[in-house]
Amino acid sequence: SQQGEEDPQALSIQEGENATMNCSYKTSINNLQWYRQNSGRGLVHLILIRSNEREKHSGRLRVTLDTSKKSSSLLITASRAADTASYFCATDGGNTGKLIFGQGTTLQVKP
Amino acid sequence: GAVVSQHPSRVICKSGTSVKIECRSLDFQATTMFWYRQFPKKSLMLMATSNEGSKATYEQGVEKDKFLINHASLTLSTLTVTSAHPEDSSFYICSASDGKRNNQPQHFGDGTRLSIL
Numbered sequence: 001s002q003q004g005e006e007d008p009q010a011l012s013i014q015e016g017e018n019a020t021m022n023c024s025y026k027t028s029i030n031n032l033q034w035y036r037q038n039s040g041r042g043l044v045h046l047i048l049i050r051s052n053e054r055e056k057h058s059g060r061l062r063v064t065l066d067t068s069k070k071s072s073s074l075l076i077t078a079s080r081a082a083d084t085a086s087y088f089c090a091t092d093g094g095n096t097g098k099l100i101f102g103q104g105t106t107l108q109v110k111p
Numbered sequence: 112g113a114v115v116s117q118h119p120s121r122v123i124c125k126s127g128t129s130v131k132i133e134c135r136s137l138d139f140q141a142t143t144m145f146w147y148r149q150f151p152k153k154s155l156m157l158m159a160t161s162n163e164g165s166k167a168t169y170e171q172g173v174e175k176d177k178f179l180i181n182h183a184s185l186t187l188s189t190l191t192v193t194s195a196h197p198e199d200s201s202f203y204i205c206s207a208s209d210g211k212r213n214n215q216p217q218h219f220g221d222g223t224r225l226s227i228l
Binding site for chain 1: 115117143157208215216220222224
């Protein structure tokens with residue numbers, strides 16, 4: 001079953017604004033990953049944060065992880081119309097290699 | 112970067128037909144591949160874990176006789192939807208990892224849109 005919950009489910013912003021998406025999970029993790037999915041396509045890996053890390057940056061992306069609250073956030077700064085997509089967090093299923101995906105946030109960036 | 116190719120991208124067929132979907136890792140070896148199903152505007156649901164040289168591990172509620180998985184080589188896994196019916200219509204996505212099981216991202220194919228008439 002899917003263990004991740006994301007909010008908001010949908011987010012609409014203007015180009016140039018920042019977008020923040022949140023993810024909560026239920027079990028202990030080794031790492032948490034964020035993926036992006038353009039409509040009708042596969043997923044693209046954005047960033048992985050390990051359980052002993054609190055914050056990670058990659059270009060315009062900033063991810064935080066709070067293991068005490070079992071939550072993570074993805075911040076996209078200076079958004080662009082091309083950032084329009086669905087964003088999913090995913091946690092590892094222990095040592096199985098499986099990924100458990102959140103419900104996703106659909107982001108629309110208006111030009 | 113690691114590339115996973117999934118084929119076909121779209122299939123439209125009649126009810127009762129069996130459909131095979133291929134997932135290939137193009138530039139790395141994948142001992143483990145994963146098959147997901149995604150409904151419109153929904154998240155990915157893991158169907159099964161495909162292990163090279165051994166039987167696939169299916170998630171609870173997924174019929175193994177309905178969704179046949181074969182992982183005959185380190186670069187190819189196939190999912191066959193047998194005797195497909197309209198309720199099997201969905202978006203199917205595969206993924207593979209090119210490293211250790213933990214702390215590694217998965218690389219996804221572009222998905223297969225299956226429509227059963």
